[in-house]
Amino acid sequence: MDIGENIRALRMREHMSQTDFAKRVGVTKKTVSRWENGQSFIRGAHLEKLAEALNVPVGDIVGDAPEFKSPTADEPDFEHASNLPNAFQALRYPVYKIERSGNGTTLRLASHAFAPPDVAKRHPASVFVRMDYREMTRLYPVGSLLLVDQRLKPYNSCTAVALVDNAAIVIRRYLTGNDTVVLSSWSHDAPSPDLMLDKRRVRIIGVVVWFQASHDVRA
Incomplete structure (x- = not known):
């Protein structure tokens, strides 16, 4: 998942509309929409507010969010590599x-x-x-x-x-x-x-x- 997909999934998990989420973060609904669609870069100052609003660490927003990913049973999960030895894990x-x-x-x-x-x-x-x-x-x-x-x-x-x-x-x-x-x-x-x-x-x-x-x- 990319950042936009992570934000959308985490926002929905918190049962917030784009409007409610925008108010909590201090931006417009249009900005949230652009973030979720990958049309706008999220600056560091906003990442902390996003993480606080979504009750997650920043890493769950900028990296892969395993709880929203469903890898196939036949393939290693290289996206977040939780089933690989530590030496081969990557983000x-x-x-x-x-x-x-x-x-x-x-x-x-x-x-x-x-x-x-x-x-x-x-x-x-x-x-x-x-x-x-x-x-x-x-x-x-x-x-x-x-x-x-x-x-x-x-x-x-x-x-x-x-x-x-x-x-x-x-x-x-x-x-x-x-x-x-x-x-x-x-x-x-x-x-x-x-x-x-x-x-x-x-x-x-x-x-x-x-x-x-x-x-x-x-x-």
């Missing part, structure tokens, strides 16, 4: 890609991919973001899947996925001072100019904690 995450939208960019659900069990255990409240641009090619090959932890606070020199001016999604090296954020491009190609912005113009979606190279992606 499936949604994969988002950056797309043009109006005057900026947004994140759109594209597919799903697995992270290794040790990584998944440390970062359950995460999503993959596909790096289709060249701003960070000194660190990640184009096409890589970047695992983005939405709970982790950014720190100097980390790679962050950020929303700038509520319009554009960027993947950049993060540096901050008292009131300023610098988002730097680390590229082997012609680098994009650094963005030096007032902190109020930048919303951090999450911090990159692991990546899967493009040649190894099966998403």
